Amino acid sequence: MSTNTNKLKILNDPVYGFITTPNSLIFDIIEHPYFQRLRRVTQMGLSNLVYPGANHTRFHHAIGCMHLMEKAVQVLRTKKVLISTDEATALYLAILLHDIGHGAFSHALENSIVDHISHEEISLKFMHVLNKEFEGKLNLAIEIFTGKYHRKFFNQLISSQLDIDRLDYLKRDSFYTGVTEGNISSDRIIAMMHVKNDELVIEHKGIYSVENFIIARRLMYWQVYLHKTSLVAESMLVGILKRAKELAKKGVELPATKPLYYFLYNQISKENFTDQTLDIFSKLDDYDVLSAIKEWTNHQDKVLSKLSQMLMNRNLLKIEIQDTAFTKGYQQKIIDKIQNKLQLSKTDLSYFIFTDSVSNQAYNTQKPIKILTKKQELKELAKASDQLNLQTLTKPVIKYYFCYPKKLILD
Structure with a gap:
């Protein structure tokens, strides 16, 4: 790559408008083939069979998260929370890469391609390999991602009940599906963020925005993520991969791209998930799975062909x-x-x-959202809320x- 390349690119995002890459390291990570793969992994599995506009990708989501993290860092700095340049970059890297381990069709195939290894674990494997390639520049990001960094609120920004991940996907998924109930005020919630006792908290003025966020998340789950048509389509997709793996185990020949072929004909688990496996995984995306299913519509195995035909034609x-x-x-x-x-x-x-x-x-009291009262005391959200009986949403x-x-x- 030329040393004269302009690495402070501007992306035009339909949800937030212009997004700028914070520095050259972030630019180089975004340009990496591992990250570019996310352009070929849909954010919402087969939800486009219900909401035709839901064709956005993990790439959109990761870039959006990075943008919101920049806003959060700016807000916390104005409130005298010290965040160094290195810490800020590490936060951007951690949130940018938090979903890089998602397989084809995201959650739908999490246990169909590999056995008992989560996308978070694969994300961490990607981060370690990238860290070697970038000569240790991801050390701090990995510490934050794994919750080992001494400033605990950094990890809460990445993974908690009110994290940057959720603030982006609810707003983004609402936008692309057209389900307006999920349209949360992420800007308002970020503006109300503060840090107290090394915990990420929300100032009392933001309590109604947080209540709206909890309700929006609940509605989005039943209306979108757990919509019955999405459920049956994703179950059928899992069934197709399960049948294909069964046939592969018996030595039946299945047309598939090289990356998919590898995962069909090899039993991959935590124990044998090597760097070589990771490299093959990095070449596997939605296109491999869809092209295989199109081929399998004509397979001699009646179960595989019929399931494939049904899914391709949305005859669920x-x-x-x-x-x-x-x-x-x-x-x-x-x-x-x-x-x-x-x-x-x-x-x-x-x-x-x-x-x-x-x-x-909708709301898990085991990992509570804390509200900072006018008296600078911390109250758990369900106890601080006067307008809404959040207890009913904790079950x-x-x-x-x-x-x-x-x-x-x-x-």
Whole structure:
């Protein structure tokens, strides 16, 4: 790269307007192939099957988070919170890279591609490799990301109930889906941030904005992230990858790009997730998965081909959702009816008929948001709030869903 390259680029973001890269190190990280991959990983999985505008990527989100972190640093500095240039850069790097470990289609395939290794763990692996490449310039960012830095509020900015990550994704996802209930005032919340006893707190004037944030998050989960059509589509996507891996295990040949082929034909877990594996993972994105599914629509395996056809054509399974678990009797009645018609084995049938549950907790009192009162005392949000009974939002809400074919699907 030429030494004359202008590294203080301006990006035009539809949510915040112009975003400037803070320094040349940040620019070089953004330019890195590991980070550029995020342009090819959708932020919201298959939510675009419900909200056609939801096609934004992890790249959009990460850049937005960096922008909001800059604002937070500026606000805290004006309130006499000392943050050095190195600490500020480390915060930008940590938030920029917090999602770099997401696999194709984000959360939908978290346990389908690799076994029992979270995207946070993969993010950390990426950060360590980048740190070597950039000669230790990410040391402080890694300390903050892992919560090992002595100033604890830095980690709260990255990961807490009112972190920069949530402030961006709620506003961004609301914008791209058109679900206005999620449109929080991230600027207002950031303007109300302060630090007391090394804790990230919100000044009392910001309490209504925080209440609105909690409500918006709850509504976005039920209306968008856990929308029943998204649930059934993502379950089918997981089923497709599960079937493909089963066939791969039996030695059945499956058309796939090299990165996807590697993860289909190798059992990857924490124990054998090497730097070489990471490099292959860095080349795997939504395009690999979608192109494979298009190919698999014509595969000789009936289950794989039918699931692939259904997903590609948005001919999804029927989904019922309710507050109580579906009785065994009700499930068996539908299973018997379909099994008699389709003559499928129990294993094959489980790809088309299944039940599961989802849970949403709007506010977790175990990791409380602290409000700084006029008397400079700290109060937990649920106790400081006078307008809203937040206690009702602290209980996890569980919903159960049951999926099965709308009609005969293997004719």
